[in-house]
Amino acid sequence: MPHTHEPHEDDLDTVPPPQPVFHVEQALLGALLLEPHHLDDVSGITADSFSTAAHTALYAAISTVPRPDPAEHAKNTTWLDRVLATARKQARGLTAPYLHALVQVCPWPRHAPAYARMVEAEHARRRLQSGAERLVHTVHDVTLPQPVQTVLGEADALAAVVDDVANRFPPRAGVLPRTTEPPPTASASASAEAAEEEQLLLATATAYPSDIEAVRWLLPGDLTLPLHAGLWQCLTTLARRREPVDPVTVLWEAQQRGLLNDGSEPDEVLHMLAEPAGSVEHWGERTLQRSLLATAEHTGRRIEAYAGDPANTPFQLVVGARRALADIAAVRTRWQQATGAVPSPRRQPASTARAGPPTTTAAHAARSTRATR
Template identity: 60%
Template sequence: MPPTPDPVEDDLDTLPPPPPVFHAEQALLGALLIEPHRAAGLTGISFEAFSTAAHPALFAAIRSLPAPEPAEHAKTTTWLNRVLTAAGEQTRGLTTAYLHHLIQCCPEPRHARAYARIIEAEHSRRLLRDAAHRLIQTTLDTSLPHRVATTLAEAGTLTTVVDDIATRFPTRSGPLSRTPATTPVTTHDEEAGEEERLLLATATARPGSAERMRWLIPGDFLHPLHAGLWQCLTTLTRRGTPIDPVTVLWEAQHHGLVATGTAEPRELLGLLSEPDGCDPEYWGEQILQRSLLTTAHRTGRRIEMLTDDPATTTYQLVVGSRRALADLSAVRVRWHHATTPAPTNNPARNRYSAPPRAGPPPTTAPPAVRITR
């Protein structure tokens, strides 16, 4: 009969080793237990920065109790017992042996600030990862009544987190952030493809609409062929060339959309000759909205991948996150232009353009002029 495995030993064997920040937490707490007066110099760290339940309880207890006299603290364990009692009210399982273990884990109490800085940096990484994850989930939540507005609000929260990290960890010279290797995802969205086809056909039928839709760029399109045709439309608009399905087809040939075999000429003519009754700007806003949500999702993923790489420094996290957010900001500006109503320009009245208005006729005769000799 095979031996029965011990479930306790099996569970311990499957646990991953603690990360480096865990040892920094132990070293900091050990430093404060050895020299409690050093807690007064730690102003940028809070108990939320710790990764386990026992460590924030101990840190809060150390900060709440007045530091003992160094000479008295070296002789007795009175203050350590008070710390253990106060921390035990917040979490269970703390023992005197663990406090002594923390003291032994501290290489040098004078390095308490350096240990705290490590803990702050890792806490910033977790905050950034959580904010990026919330942004990703928001872009995927189709039940939101105001999906774009909520997504942009989450992006603003993520930007605030990045700015806060940059403030607490000033920029220094060093290697720039590494760009995460992302795998391009080919999306087959029939609804998006139909919206793009309707926009191209209606914009071809109403050439003036492309001039008003400068906020829409080829990169917003999901289908490469549709992106190329939109570029053809905007090119013809800038030139002032007459626009119809035939002229767009001729421009498409110059852009390589026909020569490369991407589409047959008859197929392109059919695509451009079936306009819809809706305003082209309506379809343009639908395409831009999808592009904004896609960019926000990609931004969140890039930042999340940066935080998942333990080799990424705090400085690299800030630089990489700001680069990713810059792409989203550019789409956000174009979305603002697309959805903001154009202001009504009332011509200003020129006070000097019209002759002065004549006043009412006099009601009394002018005074007589007396002539004296």
């Protein structure tokens, strides 16, 4: 006879099992409920360090309700009743049986400091993961009036969390996260816009090679397409050598570097380089801004991946996060050079003052003095 499932029979199968930190929190709370004086041995955590609302409320109650006399506490549950009543103001689902269960699952109350250190480590991991998620979300927020400034502010906030975790868990040299880094991502619309603007950058730089010197802060790696990155390197090389620059000379340099081996047609390259518009500085700044935001997103995703792997220790997370944040710092320095922004104090958002660039070839001769920076 076929088995008939009763309603909700398999509901428990859809509930993921608790993570190890949940059991650690139970052991710590059980130790403090059984022997409240161990609260003096616990440091580095607060109520917010716990992973569930019930445990948060319970630890807050344990920390605030006056401690009982040890002899009296061994005889009755008066203090436990007070702790429960206080905790239920924030977590109404707490019950007396759960408190007694916590006491029962605690292996050794004297191990409370070790349990607290584990709770602190897991909280540090969650803080890094949350900060990285906010950074990635900010990169994709199209409503921001000053996206670079806001993104750099989130990067600074994340760096401050990393510093705080490092103070609590000093990193060990050479201990890197074992997690595989996620590959860079880019939306189709962003890639199309980037390609168009990079083509304008290359064409305008070909028409006005003397302006390339003013955008030394722009590197080939800032361009999104390999062909565009290679053509920009051709342009900067020819300009540095003070050799003639026009679509034909750039095409020849590209051939010497093997850039056409990917199937790019010479006619298409010549056509692309022959349609300048606006100014080199404007398109260069646009390209650098896109590179900075892409770097910030990749940094956030790297740290998110590191923190999402529970096998990584806080020491590894600090080392990995600092290496990832160094990529943002490098692009940030060049952004400040490009925009003339004054470097802000450490861990503060960088300002982004920029003037409106000329938008036509005719206006090129009258562009602002920003080109002399």
